[in-house]
Amino acid sequence: MPRVLLLHTGGTLGMAGGRPSALRPAAFFKTLKARVPELFQLADIELQLFSNLDSSEMQPELWQRMATHLHQQLPQFDGAVVTHGTDTLAYTASALSLMLRNPPCPVVLTGSQRPLGEVRSDARLNLIDAVLSALEGPREVTICFDSHLYRGNRARKVKVAEYDAFDSPNCPVLGTLGVDATFEPGLRSKGPFRLFEKLDSRVLLLKVYPGLDPALPLQLLPHVRGLILEAYGAGNFPIDPELGRSFMPLFTQAKERGVPVVVVSQAHRNGVDLSLYESGAAALAQGVMGGADMTPSAALVKLMQGLAYHPRSPEALARFIQTPVAGELTVGRPTVEPPARGRRGSTRRTKAE
Structure with missing residues (x-):
């Protein structure tokens, strides 16, 4: 059987309790084997505990x-699922x-809106779909939720109390898991599997x-x-000095201090065009960078990484921020609507079928 790593980090999926008491982290592996025994028919699954935290931590x-x-761990497995x-x-x-x-196998993150131990939980199907995606999906980091597979750095949480909690406004879905499981090819490998773990977390996200x-x-x-600015629309913010709330002094001082500024949009669809x-x-003119159609979360992490690897070269940092690394942004003006969420690509039957 193919080998799949299941790395548990915590979250609602593995919690216990609930109304009227608060949800809290609980023993996950025992519940998993009791509630989803068929999961172990799909693959030889190795369970590993990374943490057992509420994801706000x-x-x-x-x-x-x-x-x-x-x-x-990944070179030893055919796929990986991270519960979160x-x-x-x-x-x-x-x-x-x-x-x-360039991971050697798919890395699929999943979670749930209700704990696995509850009767009406969405955790069971999310786990099964995530394992299938880890076996048959594209070799990149993705999120599997509510029978859809999203590029990990393009997804947003858009709902709190419904099962279709995630969306990918500027990137088509990479997989649809209905009666058939269908997947897109995903990113092309651009070299050997490498780790870039350094981050400089001294970054402010400002709306x-x-x-x-x-x-x-x-x-x-x-x-x-570094500073990430969530601006209006295509990248707008106040600059009229007579109204007393111009952002130009902020940009001027950031440039003088060598603090890079990246602008992303508060709008979910399309992206920033600072020339508009x-x-x-x-x-x-003050050196502010446009973040194209990156999500705020992707832009935040990318700036953290860019500052860690290009601390003394503003030019190299700018090239890094504005060049796709893992499909996180669209090159050029991102104004084209993506295909509908239910779009299907080339059909590939899963091994379970």
Whole structure:
């Protein structure tokens, strides 16, 4: 049988309790074998415990440990499944996609909206679909949820109380697991399997909103190494000095201090084009970088990694940020709507069929 690594990190899937008491981490492996015994008919699954945390506790230091562990383990397996809480799942998937370059097998992250031990849990099907995706899906880091497979660094959590909790607004789904399991080819390998585990987490993610006083982030500039700005639309923000909330002093001082600024959009579809409006063009003149259609979570992790590997070269950092590494951004102006979520690619029957 093919070998699949199942690495448990925590999250709702492995929790116990619930209304009226609070959910809490619980023993996962015993529940897994009792509730999903057919999972072990699909593959020779090796269970490994990485952590047992609520995903709100996930931090960059844990991403580094996780990526290092997976880098050591993946060559021994035909696929890997990482169980994870949904709240920070997109952040972890983005991190692993950038840290594990050209993985030798699929790495599939999954979780659930309800614990595995509950009768109406979505965890059982998510786990089965994730293992099938680890056996037959593309060799990249993905998220499997509600019978769909998403590129890990393109996904967003969009719902709290429904099973279709994730979406990939700017990238077509990589797999649909219905009566048939169908998968897209995914990313092409660009070299050997390599680990890039270094991160500089001194990055601030700032959302623009009406009423935000730029003096507040100005005070934080001496304490950060990089800034991600979630702007309006195609990359807009206030620049009128007469209204008293212009972002230009922030960009000017960031440039003087050598703090790189990356702009992404608050809009879920399409992306940033700083050349389109006056405010974006003014920011470009101060060295601000457009993040194209990267999600805020992908842009955050990519800037952390860029600062760690290009600490003294603004030019190399800019090239890194604006060049796709693991399919996390669209080259050129990202204005084309992706195919519908239910789109199917070339059909490949799974081994279970």
